[in-house]
Amino acid sequence: MATGRTHRPATRSRGIPEATVARLPLYLRALTALSERSVPTVSSEELATAAGVNSAKLRKDFSYLGSYGTRGVGYDVEYLVYQISRELGLTQDWPVVIVGIGNLGAALANYGGFASRGFRVAALIDADPAMAGKPVAGIAVQHTDELEKIIDDNGVSIGVIATPAGAAQQVCDRLVAAGITSILNFAPTVLSVPEGVDVRKVDLSIELQILAFHEQRKAGEEATPPERETAGTGEPGVATTPKPSAAASHRPAAGGPGGTGGHSGDGNRQGPDGDVPAVMPA
Amino acid sequence: MATGRTHRPATRSRGIPEATVARLPLYLRALTALSERSVPTVSSEELATAAGVNSAKLRKDFSYLGSYGTRGVGYDVEYLVYQISRELGLTQDWPVVIVGIGNLGAALANYGGFASRGFRVAALIDADPAMAGKPVAGIAVQHTDELEKIIDDNGVSIGVIATPAGAAQQVCDRLVAAGITSILNFAPTVLSVPEGVDVRKVDLSIELQILAFHEQRKAGEEATPPERETAGTGEPGVATTPKPSAAASHRPAAGGPGGTGGHSGDGNRQGPDGDVPAVMPA
DNA sequence: CAGTGTGAATTCTTTCACAGCG
DNA sequence: CGCTGTGAAAGAATTCACACTG
Numbered sequence: 001m002a003t004g005r006t007h008r009p010a011t012r013s014r015g016i017p018e019a020t021v022a023r024l025p026l027y028l029r030a031l032t033a034l035s036e037r038s039v040p041t042v043s044s045e046e047l048a049t050a051a052g053v054n055s056a057k058l059r060k061d062f063s064y065l066g067s068y069g070t071r072g073v074g075y076d077v078e079y080l081v082y083q084i085s086r087e088l089g090l091t092q093d094w095p096v097v098i099v100g101i102g103n104l105g106a107a108l109a110n111y112g113g114f115a116s117r118g119f120r121v122a123a124l125i126d127a128d129p130a131m132a133g134k135p136v137a138g139i140a141v142q143h144t145d146e147l148e149k150i151i152d153d154n155g156v157s158i159g160v161i162a163t164p165a166g167a168a169q170q171v172c173d174r175l176v177a178a179g180i181t182s183i184l185n186f187a188p189t190v191l192s193v194p195e196g197v198d199v200r201k202v203d204l205s206i207e208l209q210i211l212a213f214h215e216q217r218k219a220g221e222e223a224t225p226p227e228r229e230t231a232g233t234g235e236p237g238v239a240t241t242p243k244p245s246a247a248a249s250h251r252p253a254a255g256g257p258g259g260t261g262g263h264s265g266d267g268n269r270q271g272p273d274g275d276v277p278a279v280m281p282a
Numbered sequence: 283m284a285t286g287r288t289h290r291p292a293t294r295s296r297g298i299p300e301a302t303v304a305r306l307p308l309y310l311r312a313l314t315a316l317s318e319r320s321v322p323t324v325s326s327e328e329l330a331t332a333a334g335v336n337s338a339k340l341r342k343d344f345s346y347l348g349s350y351g352t353r354g355v356g357y358d359v360e361y362l363v364y365q366i367s368r369e370l371g372l373t374q375d376w377p378v379v380i381v382g383i384g385n386l387g388a389a390l391a392n393y394g395g396f397a398s399r400g401f402r403v404a405a406l407i408d409a410d411p412a413m414a415g416k417p418v419a420g421i422a423v424q425h426t427d428e429l430e431k432i433i434d435d436n437g438v439s440i441g442v443i444a445t446p447a448g449a450a451q452q453v454c455d456r457l458v459a460a461g462i463t464s465i466l467n468f469a470p471t472v473l474s475v476p477e478g479v480d481v482r483k484v485d486l487s488i489e490l491q492i493l494a495f496h497e498q499r500k501a502g503e504e505a506t507p508p509e510r511e512t513a514g515t516g517e518p519g520v521a522t523t524p525k526p527s528a529a530a531s532h533r534p535a536a537g538g539p540g541g542t543g544g545h546s547g548d549g550n551r552q553g554p555d556g557d558v559p560a561v562m563p564a
Numbered sequence: 565c566a567g568t569g570t571g572a573a574t575t576c577t578t579t580c581a582c583a584g585c586g
Numbered sequence: 587c588g589c590t591g592t593g594a595a596a597g598a599a600t601t602c603a604c605a606c607t608g
Contacts (some may be wrong), residue, residue, distance in 0.1 A: 307567070317578095323566065325566085325568090326567070326569095327567080341567090341568065341569065341570085342569085342570080344568090345568090345569055345570065349568080349569070351567080351568050351569080352567090352568080353566080353567055353569080354565070354566050354567055354568075355566080355567070355568085355570045356566095356568080357565070357568090414572085
């Protein structure tokens with residue numbers, strides 16, 4: 001819990017686990033919905049279900065924030081909304097700039113979820129001169145030339161990159177040079193940024209590939225029991241590339257299947273529990 | 283096929299760790315780029331840098347696939363591209379349907395990253411009759427009424443939901459009933475699906491909130507070096523903890539962030555390493 | 565030797581299960 | 587009594603570090 005926090009235990013002391021931070025927005029959304037329905041309190045069980053996690057995890061997560069619940073009763077919805085918002089830094093206004101107003105950029109600009117969460121689209125920036133001045137989501141698009149000025153004038157610290165992959169790094173560099181310290185990147189590229197700058201990536205293609213992996217596994221399960229390295233089965237574009245000498249395949253066979261028993265309770269949950277990034281660019 | 287006793291261990295899809303699966307697309311992208319530049323081989327170090335991870339992790343990941351490298355040399359690019367593609371199930375064609383052709387849906391439809399990765403947009407579906415027939419990204423939008431037929435006719439197993447939150451669950455139910463077993467959800471809602479169906483969520487609002495959390499932390503850290511240490515071991519920095527009874531107390535300026543001047547060693551982490559989802563809908 | 569492959573050590577997460585408070 | 591808050595146990599994921607091989 002929050003109480004026993006020491007003062008800077010030397011290096012790395014994140015306070016709240018990253019995994020927990022990543023779930024707070026989820027709880028917040030569920031709580032907001034309850035709040036709108038004027039529900040006064042929720043139990044960890046109910047809230048967990050609404051957020052798509054299990055109650056033990058939720059309670060543990062909340063325990064990092066402090067003891068905001070009431071034993072035998074549950075959590076006060078309004079109070080918790082406030083506490084989580086504060087923890088996430090949403091009680092303040094965050095101006096955001098979106099660079100790259102293509103299909104995706106426009107979609108983001110039109111997203112209504114910003115304002116309601118403390119975010120404000122301060123500006124839309126695009127490199128195409130033809131876009132300049134055109135209103136998107138009620139905001140006039142500005143040209144890239146103005147980038148530095150816009151960021152400076154508005155004290156923006158969060159930038160969203162929705163440009164094509166090729167322009168991403170360059171835009172990123174300018175954003176960082178202009179003072180941006182947090183970037184949400186939709187371009188399918190690995191951005192390199194100086195220390196101190198946070199980058200989160202959203203990549204559709206990657207998400208689909210992860211789904212494909214599981215999908216493939218399901219299919220093979222119901223039709224073919226043991227999947228072998230079979231090279232045949234005609235490959236689309238990729239041709240068999242028996243390059244490396246030892247083409248001998250190795251079955252994954254990581255640990256021993258023999259299973260060390262283990263097996264946790266029920267399992268079965270709907271959301272992909274702990275994964276990674278996700279979407280793409282225009 | 284409906285009665286498939288699909289049992290998913292929640293984690294570790296029988297062989298390859300979930301965390302590794304989530305990174306394979308990253309490696310694949312980096313490898314593809316190398317391939318296009320006709321680079322014959324790469325060392326774990328180089329590839330890791332290109333993918334934004336560290337070499338130890340990369341080697342460990344690859345070890346789950348098998349021994350595809352050559353000691354003292356590195357990995358054969360083409361061969362590895364094939365192996366990873368196969369592992370991810372990208373050597374086959376995956377028809378995909380996108381439901382909800384608003385700003386985001388259109389952006390997704392226009393995304394070029396599909397075809398190059400084994401995905402094919404089989405259909406665009408929207409509930410608005412006015413949209414029916416209109417071409418988006420070269421494909422005529424079809425009405426929701428056709429949903430079941432489309433999925434059945436094309437043998438689609440992966441669906442993308444880009445509808446408003448309110449319609450998501452309903453669309454989801456129909457998709458599942460029609461035979462879809464993998465869903466990529468852009469709507470800010472927790473979808474409930476029967477066992478055996480995979481759901482991945484992409485939520486922009488959540489990503490931004492996570493960034494805000496870190497941003498807030500940075501600000502408090504640099505701006506307040508000698509921050510008044512947490513109330514002498516008593517309460518954390520958390521403002522006063524009133525009582526979860528009345529609530530409804532919204533205070534703009536956050537009191538004092540719960541100290542914990544952690545300061546992480548590497549703030550410039552490229553990929554959100556072990557987090558969660560990411561984007562949003564129209 | 566350079567660089568992979570991997571057991572072992574370490575760190576982070578999740579889950580269990582239950583004491584204890586309202 | 588019901589439900590929170592939490593130590594402790596169990597499980598992943600990441601990192602180390604080094605034997606071993608082409």
